[in-house]
Amino acid sequence: MRQHYTAIIAKSLQARHRRERGLKYLGLISILFGFAFLLILLGNIASNGLSALWQSHIQLEVTVPADAVLDEHGAISEDMVFETNWNGIVQKSLRTEFPDAKGMRARRAVGKLVSANAGFWLKEKILANPELLDSPQKFWFKTSDEVDQYIKGHMDISVPESDRRLSDQQLAWADTLVEQGLLERHFNTTFFTQADSREPESAGILGAVVGSAMAMLVTLVLALPLAVMSAIYLEYFAKPGRMTDFIEVNINNLAAVPSIVFGLLGLTVFLNFFNMPRSAPLVGGMVLSLMTLPTIIIAARASIRAVPPSIRDAALGLGASKMQAALDHVLPMAMPGILTGTIIGMAQALGESAPLLMIGMVAFVVDVPAAITDPATALPVQIYIWSDSAERAFYEKASLAILFLVAFLILMNMAAVLLRRRFERHH
Amino acid sequence: MQNKMTARNVEVHYGDKMALDGINLDIPQHQILALIGASGCGKSTFLRCLNRMNDEISGCRVSGEIFLDDENIYAPKIDPVLVRARIGMVFQKPNPFPKSIFDNIAFGPRINRITESEAELRDIVHYALERVGMMDEVKDRLQESATGLSGGQQQRICIARALAIAPEVLLMDEPCSALDPIATTRIEELLEVLSSDYTIVIVTHSMHQAARISQRSAFFHLGELIEVGATDKIFTKPDDQRTENYITGRFG
Amino acid sequence: MDFSTLTLLLIALSGLMYVLCCNRVRRTAQTLQQRPKSLLRYYGQNAVIWTFIPAFCFLLLFAFFHSILLEQYYLHIIADVYADSPENQHRLLLAQMKNIAAGILSSEDVQLQNLAQDFAASETLVYRARTWLVVLLALGLAGFAYRKAVPHFRVRESVEKTLQRSFLIAASLAIFTTIAIVASLLFEAVRFFYAYPIFDFLTGLHWSPNIALHADQVGSSGAFGMVPILAGTLLIALIAMSLAVPIGLCSAIYMSEFAHPRFRNFCKPTLEILAGIPTVVYGFFAALTAAPFFRKIGLSLGLEVSSESALAAGAVMGIMIIPFISSLSDDVIRAVPRSLRDAALGLGATRAEMVTKVLLPAAFPGLVGAFLLAVSRAIGETMIVVMAVGTAANLTFNPLESVTTVTVQIVGLLTGDTVFDSPKTLSAFALGITLFVITLGLNIAALALSRRIAERYE
Incomplete structure (x- = not known):
């Protein structure tokens, strides 16, 4: 019998517990680092993006003469609408606010205060309400993005005048308008009702949202049935052997193949070989479904396996029969789990942009797509396009679009978590 | 007979569920005490109370006092790590680390910084292997993985691993339940030898095993300690009807 | 008829066949005093499988391949007509011809205009043929399934076999995807390695693809x-x-x-x-x-x-x-x-x-x-x-x-x-x-x- 080591061990414990605390704090700091970054990321983007919910407007009194729109019979004539200089009407009204601005350059500088699309907006408004013709009307016109950024305080006025997008004079005019109550910030509905535009103040996310929704629909329709079929096959009918192993290795590998490779596949096979339309949500959805298929298959297999064999x-x-047992008895019980996996896979696909760049969904598209074969872009790609633009105003718009995308993705993930919890309670 | 450990009013709760209710038990020094009873009666839970392993299970609360010599191991200033170093434990399934035989046995001395010198460490490992009677079996393959040994050998390595830090008490949780009869016999013989130097508490499913090796037995039933006494007496003239039912195989 | 109309038509026809076949089996079973060998819905499902799947697969294959085949055909014709122009011009001409046929472009070239007219005509013809083929295929196989809808036919086994086979195809899609990735990337990469040696690609220390735009450009090596x-x-x-x-x-x-x-x-x-x-x-x-x-x-x-x-x-x-x-x-x-x-x-x-x-x-x-x-x-x-x-x-x-x-x-x-x-x-x-x-x-x-x-x- 040897002596006990109690005293020796007791002496070592202080240092050892200190080390234990060290490891514990290291872990805690790591987790807090992750949290801190999440807060910084979302906070930074929110602080840049929320201001895009508002847009500066200038109130101007405009009189549109009847002959700008109507022919001699009092009917709307497309030719006359086309020939009217709508922007000119807006500019003229704007210049009356600043009678001291004389000369070509000054007048052009005044014109820069309102949006380049103000005339287009006026035309639409008048065509919808012809009774407003021939009488002075007060309208709120969007300012140009530069004025909007200045009003929101995003413009660094300490920069020398020559390096700025607005001159001191223009800033002074904008300030005057604010003092007169003619320049106000209104809720930016355009952001939710329009597609992309060259002018930041006219750009919106609707086109991208519809494009994303269409691509997601295609993905869902293709990926969910295929994934369920594959999962049932692999869990119920596949005979263990080389073929099944090979399928499994392929599925696991595809789950980890970089998304851009799927884009290359879409480019060479769908676009170049099969001549499918470029930039179309149909092709985007097909590529994304190939990409998410492994994720959904793996989730579907796990939830089929989780159904007790007694069923x-x-x-x-x-x-x-085996098929009846699988389809009528096991599948309904596995369905919540499969749907959870599907939501997670779809959330992944919704946030994906790299493969869409490859198949041309990065195009500049001003129209909201009406069919799945129309050229379109997707929300994450729209963010990419905007963040690549020079104007500060697009940066703000991209941030707001990110907030919407992330909020939606968090909602999807929460739905998946709730579904999983309910599923687990049932078992 | 001097008591090595004493349990007073030990209660254990898992969440809202009570697992042990007011256990009072004396554990005499240098003897083998067998804890017997049907599955789920609380005997393993009680064993894990004796070296504070229950601290590691979330939702488990232990109240009452357990004395090692004269010290309450549940007193606030006590370090459970030191308690576990002083009270060794061997588990149901042999659980050697996926390391070499030598490193398995040297694990305790190393982490507890018992020695700085390699030669002394080798002595400790050799001594532990000799105590479990394995020195001749494994002396040429100390650097081979312990997971490659047979189940019975693995379990004896685990016992040697516990002995290497010279514990005062050895707790054994059904150490033979995963072993064949020959390996079981060897472990039982080993325990008899060890009991001259160590206080041993063994949980066992087999009444024959309890009868063969233990001096005292304690019968647990539904979280209560029903009866404790000399093994001969428990197995021949139990005081309590429930003990008799269990011994004669009416339940359990 | 376009793709979606034809698909809807097939779905409607399949639904009709489901009801018809179920009714037929029920009626014959009553008159013959015979229990059907399988549940009624399997007879309906069998009808749907025969009516929908082959015709729809044909429709899909057509959608994927018709334009490639048509273009290959016209590429040959263009190669004959414009035999004296260099080969890389042919694809360009094909694109022009297609645009003329679609009415996006107009051209002075009479030959090309005639070709475009031909092209437009054959496209119409091909589409009309597609509609007829799909409808005939669906109707023919629906008729076949209807005749098979008799109570003593063990239809469940046949339906389940088809399902199991389609499940296997779905599971194999992972393999096809991998093959398609490797094949398509390799095909284009090999074309690149014809122009640029693979060894230089793997070991070269300079990457500047932008200077290789035109063959006659200075420093065009890239x-x-x-x-x-x-x-x-x-x-x-x-x-x-x-x-x-x-x-x-x-x-x-x-x-x-x-x-x-x-x-x-x-x-x-x-x-x-x-x-x-x-x-x-x-x-x-x-x-x-x-x-x-x-x-x-x-x-x-x-x-x-x-x-x-x-x-x-x-x-x-x-x-x-x-x-x-x-x-x-x-x-x-x-x-x-x-x-x-x-x-x-x-x-x-x-x-x-x-x-x-x-x-x-x-x-x-x-x-x-x-x-x-x-x-x-x-x-x-x-x-x-x-x-x-x-x-x-x-x-x-x-x-x-x-x-x-x-x-x-x-x-x-x-x-x-x-x-x-x-x-x-x-x-x-x-x-x-x-x-x-x-x-x-x-x-x-x-x-x-x-x-x-x-x-x-x-």
């Missing part, structure tokens, strides 16, 4:  | 040495991993071994938010916030930091990978059996000693597998680097300078208007197959390692 054995014992 | 790109990719992956591995692993250890269950239930979903944020958002942050931030810090320390530094992109990418590593490591650490934890704690180990001396060594192969998967992700990550890193291929290992990556080059070479025959665009596919091979190797190694640990503690 299947009971069905088989009552004389059901 | 340099396609991928070493600087690969080096840049690895540099950024290295920066990302050296941030993500310690932080991810420490978080995983804390969550599985130290955290209170309630704190863990809060932490895990919160970190998963980080994993769910789209990469374009990380790219946005890297390019517009992190890169200027690093540059400013560098300047205040007197260091020259590029505004597209590898450091900024790598650091943000590392943060993106943290939740990936922490959740994979968590899985691996949890896979180590409880009995080993008990053994260590029972010997008087502190939790930290249990983790570092037992859990981590036991989980080591699995952890390496997880890290390899993370490296594979870092190498294949696109948006962060596209937005935050430049396109100039500098061969440097200085993280403060600007480098470029494989994915950045692929995106740069293939977006915008591209001509598909130039080595410049084809080189993107050579990079693509390189990327695929590297990530494939990493994935397979990771898979093998995680299988090994799964076998050890089954």
